[in-house]
Amino acid sequence: MESDESTEIVKWETNIQPPTIDELRTYTKNAFSCKYIKYMYSKFKNECPTGRMRVAKFKKMFGSYFPLHLDEEYILRLFTAFANGKEEMTFKDLMESLALLYLPTPEANAIWTIRMIKGSDVEAITEDDLIDFVKSVFRLAMLGKSKHGNKVSDCNFHMIDTALQNIAIHRSHGTFKALDKDGNGYICKSDFVNFFQQNGCLDPVFMKSFIRLKTR
Numbered sequence: 001m002e003s004d005e006s007t008e009i010v011k012w013e014t015n016i017q018p019p020t021i022d023e024l025r026t027y028t029k030n031a032f033s034c035k036y037i038k039y040m041y042s043k044f045k046n047e048c049p050t051g052r053m054r055v056a057k058f059k060k061m062f063g064s065y066f067p068l069h070l071d072e073e074y075i076l077r078l079f080t081a082f083a084n085g086k087e088e089m090t091f092k093d094l095m096e097s098l099a100l101l102y103l104p105t106p107e108a109n110a111i112w113t114i115r116m117i118k119g120s121d122v123e124a125i126t127e128d129d130l131i132d133f134v135k136s137v138f139r140l141a142m143l144g145k146s147k148h149g150n151k152v153s154d155c156n157f158h159m160i161d162t163a164l165q166n167i168a169i170h171r172s173h174g175t176f177k178a179l180d181k182d183g184n185g186y187i188c189k190s191d192f193v194n195f196f197q198q199n200g201c202l203d204p205v206f207m208k209s210f211i212r213l214k215t216r
Contacts, residue, residue, distance in 0.1 A: 015050045017051065018090070019092055024092065025037070028098075031103055032095070037095065041091055044061070044091050044094060052090065053094070058089065067140075070140065077119070078116070081112070081115035081120075084097075084120050084121060097115075106195075106197045110189050110195075117132075124187060126186060130172045131168065135168045135169075137168075138165065139164065139165075179191045181194075
């Protein structure tokens with residue numbers, strides 16, 4: 001009996017209560033209406049009664065919004081960006097990440113880009129970090145073509161994959177060199193902010209579909 005009671009206490013203690021709606025609107029820079037926040041919380045709470053979301057529940061809740069060619073590795077990268085490097089995501093994490101995707105500002109684009117590359121809000125990224133990310137994006141492009149009727153054999157798939165990986169390395173090197181203005185071997189958030197200020201705010205990596213979730 002005592003063991004059962006202890007288990008219930010642990011379950012209760014691990015539940016996470018979300019901030020108030022007013023607090024969430026402040027955290028998200030008023031990107032979302034009260035109605036939308038309530039709607040999203042009902043969906044989140046239905047999937048995750050404890051207030052903690054893991055990648056499997058993330059896929060269940062948002063899978064219908066993903067492009068069909070997203071593989072497991074990229075979905076995990078996406079979840080990690082939403083959770084800001086943690087293994088579990090709270091409702092506050094979710095809403096803050098959705099706000100980054102919705103707000104068309106260089107700052108928001110810079111933060112989200114770094115999260116997608118590195119997994120969390122780090123101070124800087126290396127060229128190897130960028131190469132790893134660009135490779136994953138190029139591979140998705142290839143998977144997307146194969147799932148839209150352009151079937152290739154395993155041999156050809158490997159050859160195309162190798163060629164794309166080499167192109168990804170070349171592109172990454174050029175991009176990194178252009179962004180690393182001071183040549184210190186790192187790209188900081190300010191470098192990305194400057195880039196988005198000069199080039200406009202881009203769709204943050206296959207995330208336009210998430211904007212369909214927005215209701216005012």
